[in-house]
Amino acid sequence: GEDVEQSLFLSVREGDSSVINCTYTDSSSTYLYWYKQEPGAGLQLLTYIFSNMDMKQDQRLTVLLNKKDKHLSLRIADTQTGDSAIYFCAEGGPDSNYQLIWGAGTKLIIKP
Amino acid sequence: NAGVTQTPKFRILKIGQSMTLQCTQDMNHNYMYWYRQDPGMGLKLIYYSVGAGITDKGEVPNGYNVSRSTTEDFPLRLELAAPSQTSVYFCASTLGRVLQETQYFGPGTRLLVL
Numbered sequence: 356g357e358d359v360e361q362s363l364f365l366s367v368r369e370g371d372s373s374v375i376n377c378t379y380t381d382s383s384s385t386y387l388y389w390y391k392q393e394p395g396a397g398l399q400l401l402t403y404i405f406s407n408m409d410m411k412q413d414q415r416l417t418v419l420l421n422k423k424d425k426h427l428s429l430r431i432a433d434t435q436t437g438d439s440a441i442y443f444c445a446e447g448g449p450d451s452n453y454q455l456i457w458g459a460g461t462k463l464i465i466k467p
Numbered sequence: 468n469a470g471v472t473q474t475p476k477f478r479i480l481k482i483g484q485s486m487t488l489q490c491t492q493d494m495n496h497n498y499m500y501w502y503r504q505d506p507g508m509g510l511k512l513i514y515y516s517v518g519a520g521i522t523d524k525g526e527v528p529n530g531y532n533v534s535r536s537t538t539e540d541f542p543l544r545l546e547l548a549a550p551s552q553t554s555v556y557f558c559a560s561t562l563g564r565v566l567q568e569t570q571y572f573g574p575g576t577r578l579l580v581l
Contacts, residue, residue, distance in 0.1 A: 359509060386566055397471065397557065397572030443510070447566045453498070453517075454525060455565060457509030 357381040361444050361458040368466045373431040375461045377444030380425065387420060389429045390443040392460065398443060401429075431463075439465050469493050473558050473573035480548040480580045488543040488576050490558030496571070498561045499541040500525075501533065503554040504575075510557065516541055548580045 359379045367373045379387070385406045390398040404411045404418045404427070411418045417430040427446075431438055444458040474489045492499065497518050502510040512525030516535040530552055532544040541560075545552060556576045561568040 363507060390570075390572075395574060397559075397574045398570070399572070400569045445509075453500070453515045453523075453565055454512045455570075457511075459507050459509050 357446075357456045359444055359446055359456050359458040361442075361461045363459060364462050364464065366464040366466060367434050369434060369436060371434055373429075373434045373438065373463055375429045375431075375442050375444075375463065377427040377429075377458055378425055379427065379444075379446045379456070381446055381448050381456065382425070383448040383450075384425075384446040385449060386447045387418075387427050388443075388445040388447075388455070389416075389418065389427075390445065392441045392443065394440075401442070434463075434465060436465050436467075439463060471558055471560055471571050471573040473556075473576050475576060476574070477577045478579070480545075480578065482548060482550065482580060484548050485544070485546045486548070486578075488545070488556055488558075488578075490541045490543065490573060491539050492541075492558075492560040492571070493539065494560060494562070494571065495538060496560035496562050497538070498563065498565065498568075499535065500559045500561075500565075500570070501531070501541070501543045502557045502559065503527065503552075504557065505554050513543065513556075545578075550580050552578065553580045554578060 388403040389401040415432045441460040445455040447455045501513040514533040558573040
């Protein structure tokens with residue numbers, strides 16, 4: 356079946372940029388998502404990108420999509436302590452009426 | 468607007484016991500979902516519902532049951548709990564089909580079966 360993979364941990368210094376990576380196998384993916392989970396809370400949609408886009412920018416967040424390599428990344432500029440969370444990558448294709456394929460989540464650790 | 472709420476937050480069960488995980492949303496969403504998340508794994512869909520009275524199996528439905536008698540509530544029932552059901556359970560909802568909608572998640576229920 357289709358799969359989404361992410362590294363489980365990323366550690367960065369406060370003020371640096373964080374880059375969280377995700378690879379997927381579904382060549383028919385049309386939507387790719389980043390969700391954020393803060394401690395004790397549910398997942399919240401952070402941003403998403405359509406498969407016909409290469410890049411999407413939203414304030415400190417930049418999403419890059421390389422369809423050829425099936426690689427998605429989330430860059431957080433000027434990382435702050437409030438960015439500490441688990442970041443989930445997910446993808447869906449034309450048949451994804453009810454189910455996305457989810458990665459395991461990357462825990463972002465901020466060092467002072 | 469509370470969004471999606473889940474109870475309990477944490478529960479320990481003995482093997483063979485049963486329990487119901489509660490999920491309620493106040494956004495008048497049609498679609499609701501139950502996921503489980505095991506350590507180091509992505510979310511897996513257990514059951515979903517496209518409206519009151521309609522439920523269907525997801526990827527990992529064995530050992531679980533659901534009902535959807537109202538738009539707001541989507542309880543998940545575990546019968547005969549097994550250690551393999553130790554996991555974190557998330558309930559979510561969307562207004563329409565998942566591909567084009569934001570999923571709203573509850574805070575999760577951590578279940579330990581001993």
